[in-house]
Amino acid sequence: MFRNRMPRYDILSEEAMATLDRGWRRLMSEIGVEFMDQRALDLFAAAGQRVEDHTVFLDPDFVLEQVAKAPREFDVQARNPEHSIHIGGDAMAFGAVYGPPFVREGAVRRDATMDDFRNFTRLAQSFAALDSAGGVICEPNDAPLDSRHLDMVYALQTLTDKVYMGNVVSGVNAADTIRMTEILFGSREAIEQTPATISLINCNSPLRWDDRMLEAQFEYSSANQAVVLTPFLLMGAMSPVTVPAALVQQITEALSGIALSQLIRPGSPVVFGSFLSNIDMQSGSPTFGTPESGVGLLCTGQIARHFGLPFRTGGGLTSSQVPDAQAGYEALMTMLPTFLAGANWVMHSAGWLEGGLVAGYEKFIVDVEILQMLQHEFTPLEIDEDSLAFGAHEEVGHGGHFLGAMHTMERFRTCFYRPMLSSSENYERWMRGGGQDTAARAERIWRERLETFEPPPLDDAVREELEEYVVRRRAELGD
Amino acid sequence: MFRNRMPRYDILSEEAMATLDRGWRRLMSEIGVEFMDQRALDLFAAAGQRVEDHTVFLDPDFVLEQVAKAPREFDVQARNPEHSIHIGGDAMAFGAVYGPPFVREGAVRRDATMDDFRNFTRLAQSFAALDSAGGVICEPNDAPLDSRHLDMVYALQTLTDKVYMGNVVSGVNAADTIRMTEILFGSREAIEQTPATISLINCNSPLRWDDRMLEAQFEYSSANQAVVLTPFLLMGAMSPVTVPAALVQQITEALSGIALSQLIRPGSPVVFGSFLSNIDMQSGSPTFGTPESGVGLLCTGQIARHFGLPFRTGGGLTSSQVPDAQAGYEALMTMLPTFLAGANWVMHSAGWLEGGLVAGYEKFIVDVEILQMLQHEFTPLEIDEDSLAFGAHEEVGHGGHFLGAMHTMERFRTCFYRPMLSSSENYERWMRGGGQDTAARAERIWRERLETFEPPPLDDAVREELEEYVVRRRAELGD
Numbered sequence: 001m002f003r004n005r006m007p008r009y010d011i012l013s014e015e016a017m018a019t020l021d022r023g024w025r026r027l028m029s030e031i032g033v034e035f036m037d038q039r040a041l042d043l044f045a046a047a048g049q050r051v052e053d054h055t056v057f058l059d060p061d062f063v064l065e066q067v068a069k070a071p072r073e074f075d076v077q078a079r080n081p082e083h084s085i086h087i088g089g090d091a092m093a094f095g096a097v098y099g100p101p102f103v104r105e106g107a108v109r110r111d112a113t114m115d116d117f118r119n120f121t122r123l124a125q126s127f128a129a130l131d132s133a134g135g136v137i138c139e140p141n142d143a144p145l146d147s148r149h150l151d152m153v154y155a156l157q158t159l160t161d162k163v164y165m166g167n168v169v170s171g172v173n174a175a176d177t178i179r180m181t182e183i184l185f186g187s188r189e190a191i192e193q194t195p196a197t198i199s200l201i202n203c204n205s206p207l208r209w210d211d212r213m214l215e216a217q218f219e220y221s222s223a224n225q226a227v228v229l230t231p232f233l234l235m236g237a238m239s240p241v242t243v244p245a246a247l248v249q250q251i252t253e254a255l256s257g258i259a260l261s262q263l264i265r266p267g268s269p270v271v272f273g274s275f276l277s278n279i280d281m282q283s284g285s286p287t288f289g290t291p292e293s294g295v296g297l298l299c300t301g302q303i304a305r306h307f308g309l310p311f312r313t314g315g316g317l318t319s320s321q322v323p324d325a326q327a328g329y330e331a332l333m334t335m336l337p338t339f340l341a342g343a344n345w346v347m348h349s350a351g352w353l354e355g356g357l358v359a360g361y362e363k364f365i366v367d368v369e370i371l372q373m374l375q376h377e378f379t380p381l382e383i384d385e386d387s388l389a390f391g392a393h394e395e396v397g398h399g400g401h402f403l404g405a406m407h408t409m410e411r412f413r414t415c416f417y418r419p420m421l422s423s424s425e426n427y428e429r430w431m432r433g434g435g436q437d438t439a440a441r442a443e444r445i446w447r448e449r450l451e452t453f454e455p456p457p458l459d460d461a462v463r464e465e466l467e468e469y470v471v472r473r474r475a476e477l478g479d
Numbered sequence: 480m481f482r483n484r485m486p487r488y489d490i491l492s493e494e495a496m497a498t499l500d501r502g503w504r505r506l507m508s509e510i511g512v513e514f515m516d517q518r519a520l521d522l523f524a525a526a527g528q529r530v531e532d533h534t535v536f537l538d539p540d541f542v543l544e545q546v547a548k549a550p551r552e553f554d555v556q557a558r559n560p561e562h563s564i565h566i567g568g569d570a571m572a573f574g575a576v577y578g579p580p581f582v583r584e585g586a587v588r589r590d591a592t593m594d595d596f597r598n599f600t601r602l603a604q605s606f607a608a609l610d611s612a613g614g615v616i617c618e619p620n621d622a623p624l625d626s627r628h629l630d631m632v633y634a635l636q637t638l639t640d641k642v643y644m645g646n647v648v649s650g651v652n653a654a655d656t657i658r659m660t661e662i663l664f665g666s667r668e669a670i671e672q673t674p675a676t677i678s679l680i681n682c683n684s685p686l687r688w689d690d691r692m693l694e695a696q697f698e699y700s701s702a703n704q705a706v707v708l709t710p711f712l713l714m715g716a717m718s719p720v721t722v723p724a725a726l727v728q729q730i731t732e733a734l735s736g737i738a739l740s741q742l743i744r745p746g747s748p749v750v751f752g753s754f755l756s757n758i759d760m761q762s763g764s765p766t767f768g769t770p771e772s773g774v775g776l777l778c779t780g781q782i783a784r785h786f787g788l789p790f791r792t793g794g795g796l797t798s799s800q801v802p803d804a805q806a807g808y809e810a811l812m813t814m815l816p817t818f819l820a821g822a823n824w825v826m827h828s829a830g831w832l833e834g835g836l837v838a839g840y841e842k843f844i845v846d847v848e849i850l851q852m853l854q855h856e857f858t859p860l861e862i863d864e865d866s867l868a869f870g871a872h873e874e875v876g877h878g879g880h881f882l883g884a885m886h887t888m889e890r891f892r893t894c895f896y897r898p899m900l901s902s903s904e905n906y907e908r909w910m911r912g913g914g915q916d917t918a919a920r921a922e923r924i925w926r927e928r929l930e931t932f933e934p935p936p937l938d939d940a941v942r943e944e945l946e947e948y949v950v951r952r953r954a955e956l957g958d
Contacts, residue, residue: 009488009819016862023867034877055877109906208878237880240868241887241894243860248867281891284882285903291856291896299860319903325845325917326901328807333852336815340488354906366804373812377770381722381778383495388502388727389719398513398534399687401716403763408720412760415720417770422805424764424798427588427833438805 001131003090006378009340010302011295016244017306023248024255025060032057033207033256037214043263058256064307066259072308074269076226077194079184080161080456085131087198087226087271087344088310094371095134095165096124097315097351098200100359103138104322106443112138112359114148118155120351122453123364123446125160129371130350135165135200137351138359144479149173150470153180157466161456166199166225171215174199176473178223183465191223195269198226198345202275203253205231205238209260217257221264228312228345229257230273234286237279243296250274251303258309271345272304274313286355288317289330294337301341314338315348316367319355323363323439327353331363335370339378365442369421376417421445480610482569485857488819489781490774495723496785502727503734504539511536512686512735516693522742537735543786545738551787553748555705556673558663559640559935564610566677566705566750566823567789573850574613574644575603576794576830577679579838582617583801585922591617591838593627597634599830601932602843602925604639608850609829614644614679616830617838623958628652629949632659636945640935645678645704650694653678655952657702662944670702674748677705677824681754682732684710684717688739696736700743707791707824708736709752713765716758722775729753730782737788750824751783753792765834767796768809773816780820793817794827795846798834802842802918806832810842814849818857844921848900855896900924 012020032055035041041051050057073088085093097120103112117140124133133156143151149167156164157180166177181196182188190196201217204210209217220227231253233239239246258270277293279286297313304311315338318330331352338346350367353360381387392407402408408415421442423430434440491499511534514520520530529536552567564572576599582591596619603612612635622630628646635643636659645656660675661667669675680696683689688696699706710732712718718725737749756772758765776792783790794817797809810831817825829846832839860866871886881887887894900921902909913919 007488007490009486011486011859012862016860019862019864019867022864023869026869027872031872031876204878206872206875206877206879206881235881236887236891236894237882240871240881240884241890242866242868244862244866245868245871245886249872278895279882280898280903281895282897283903285905287895287898287901287903289901291852294856295860319901320917321902321904321906321909321914322916323804325802325804325807325921327917328804328809329811329845329849330807330901332808332811332815336811340819355903357906366808370808373770377773380490381495381774383491383498383723385498385501387721387723388498389721389724390502390505392719392724393506393510393685393728396685397510398685399683400685402685402714402719403716403758405719407724408715411720412715415715416757416760416766418761419759419766422766422768422798422809423800424759424762424766424834425800426764427800427836430800435800437801437803438799439803442804 024251027252028058036211066262069262069266078163083162093131094349095132098134101139102358104360111141113142114140121159132163146477147474147479166197168216174216174219195226203231221261221268226269228271228273235278272309272311274300289333297337310344312345314343314346362439362442503730506731507537515690545741548741548745557642562641572610573828574611580618581837583839590620592621593619600638611642625956626953626958645676647695653695653698674705682710700740700747705748707750707752714757751788751790753779768812776816789823791824793822793825841918841921
């Protein structure tokens with residue numbers, strides 16, 4: 001997996017951080033946070049926090065004590081140990097887009113299906129730059145609602161040997177995910193020792209954790225599975241329009257969720273989550289890849305480190321409807337700050353289109369190219385005498401050409417990043433090849449990948465047990 | 480003009496910088512630099528440097544003494560004082576693309592004409608994010624070769640009231656630029672006191688300054704006009720394939736050119752130039768927006784500050800043939816590091832396409848949008864109690880919506896960057912509007928800008944004198 005050994009780009013002064021600290025302490029203790037689950041309220045009350053109706057008025061120092069119980073870094077195991085990941089420190093793990101109900105292939109935009117889900121899962125498996133297919137890589141609308149989580153988890157377990165995310169639609173779905181993970185990894189103990197899932201727990205911002213998400217959180221944290229506590233903030237809608245206010249709210253929400261996980265099971269793995277952008281104030285539409293979201297992202301990294309927590313943010317976000325110039329620059333407007341901040345768990349790294357409503361096949365390829373480039377760019381230079389190539393200058397002299405120099409010949413295969421998608425063909429050659437733009441070339445790439453896909457090997461007995469589980473549970477769920 | 484008050488992203492350690500320092504000192508003194516102009520060789524010899532044929536073997540400490548004579552920061556005046564710029568410190572000035580022989584509008588790629596030159600000049604004038612139309616915004620192939628510089632300078636002087644770049648094709652062209660600038664600003668004294676042009680002096684890398692460029696440099700530096708001494712490095716062709724080697728060569732070339740300017744006229748304004756990318760090792764084609772160029776750019780900023788010099792680098796570079804996703808992400812792959820490094824003079828900020836062979840109308844608009852976003856993003860947050868919007872939380876409560884909150888109502892017009900080009904329309908609305916991608920929307924914008932363009936006012940007597948000069952010189956040059 002990728003380790004980001006470049007410096008972090010920190011933009012908050014100590015004074016600014018102190019102001020933010022005063023802000024979340026006040027918000028948490030005076031406005032409080034709603035938890036729509038009685039078990040959560042009971043845990044907080046038993047720990048001495050003031051609870052009124054569903055609102056918990058949190059003592060900031062109590063919350064920091066809980067936060068201190070969480071691991072600063074942890075592993076998440078994949079069934080192929082080479083694909084296990086580390087969350088925290090300088091490690092960065094990348095998962096595909098999560099949640100879109102629609103897909104786009106070329107000019108066609110349509111409902112996502114289970115076949116699409118499997119295709120995107122295969123694509124995620126086939127690119128080394130991605131550490132995970134994620135979880136709900138698209139919403140398979142042709143599969144029965146009550147049992148589709150079984151099909152999705154099964155696809156993630158069998159078509160990839162990488163880390164996957166757990167289903168969070170309900171406590172029941174979470175329990176199914178955990179049970180299937182126990183089958184895949186052999187036992188409950190095996191996955192309690194080292195988590196084998198990581199799951200997204202979204203806040204219903206502002207300042208409310210909903211019942212179904214909390215049910216899932218209880219299941220996962222009890223089983224020592226990793227959870228990503230994520231405020232869902234579109235400034236102007238779910239938070240105030242100023243970035244500092246959004247940051248204060250984000251801290252309040254994330255830390256309150258993290259504190260709950262530590263009450264459920266002290267030491268259980270958690271991630272400080274961030275999903276922070278803004279709406280367009282004319283139309284009310286969500287917008288992505290914006291300057292405000294970029295700034296918020298950089299601050300988020302610094303804040304998470306301030307609390308000693310691994311963090312999730314970033315991705316290849318865009319509002320664009322198609323994989324065009326806007327999709328390219330907006331995706332990078334988020335992904336480059338993601339690297340500057342050193343985000344540890346990066347969802348939506350490939351395939352995000354149209355504000356997250358669409359999983360785009362071509363956009364998936366665009367994003368993988370961006371990811372590959374940045375992984376290359378954020379690998380520190382080696383600067384020593386040898387790298388200065390004095391001998392090449394002696395060989396080439398003034399006004400000469402380095403293409404044939406010995407120093408070049410020795411390095412030409414690996415000296416530069418080799419693009420998968422980007423074209424630098426001259427105009428005549430490009431026209432002879434059909435004058436294909438980036439989206440057209442991306443289509444060729446994902447189709448080739450799917451045609452040549454080979455699923456990773458899986459023990460027959462395990463596969464059978466998983467299948468039996470899916471069949472039995474589907475029947476029990478009435479689908 | 481834009482001031483970048485965000486932190487710089489420095490990636491070179493002190494040890495790395497010391498290694499680079501050893502590198503350029505050795506390269507400069509042992510391999511030396513060629514100057515294809517006898518006056519340059521005489522100046523270096525008279526100053527005690529060893530000269531053999533056209534090669535000057537430079538004493539690094541002597542070079543640093545010359546560099547110390549150059550101003551750390553300086554102004555370049557525009558005829559509209561509001562558009563005058565500062566070069567150095569936290570100031571960043573942006574000019575349009577420079578040099579393309581072709582243009583692209585929509586699906587059409589063709590030879591550039593003088594009409595295109597005027598159109599791009601108008602576009603540069605019409606966007607506040609740009610400080611200059613640059614110089615050779617495209618090469619007007621329908622204008623006579625010997626006198627087209629007169630038409631270009633005249634267009635830059637009359638269709639914009641912003642800073643412009645001087646012609647560098649020859650000493651004669653440079654002298655014409657200076658004479659026309661004297662007319663526009665009233666006298667030689669007026670422009671010697673504060674430079675009114677900034678000109679690009681390219682090195683014929685590796686390690687050679689050609690005669691025509693040097694002629695132009697002599698003209699401009701003698702007249703106290705700003706020059707940008709720019710190594711032209713495509714790693715693998717004009718420099719070795721390792722970034723550290725390219726950086727060492729870049730320092731050697733830039734400092735040797737800067738030293739010459741200081742010998743011509745001590746204290747004359749200079750800029751440490753950088754144009755640093757790499758070739759594709761399969762095809763030999765130049766590539767842009769690459770990881771290697773991004774890293775080189777970040778290092779260049781740190782190196783220029785190390786020498787106390789303002790610097791030029793960056794732009795909206797791309798290899799893409801059309802304004803598609805690749806054009807979007809590659810442009811930002813260069814422009815975002817440009818802001819992280821705090822480049823002082825940024826050429827190719829708008830319109831660059833197809834490796835610099837094409838000035839693209841739609842790409843121009845894409846680049847201006849990127850520039851506007853980054854100028855917004857690199858404006859520091861104000862973080863104080865008021866920005867935390869505690870009152871908005873009291874008003875909205877848990878699970879509410881901030882759109883109608885008082886805090887939002889007071890700020891909704893200015894709280895977020897308002898896109899000019901990017902779309903966040905929902906799919907149905909976007910389809911009703913014709914389902915236009917970014918390039919199609921960009922076309923609409925540049926056409927509207929040209930239709931509504933009003934040239935900035937200019938004194939009739941000055942315009943007449945400029946016209947007379949152009950007519951007379953065109954006749955003298957035989958066109």
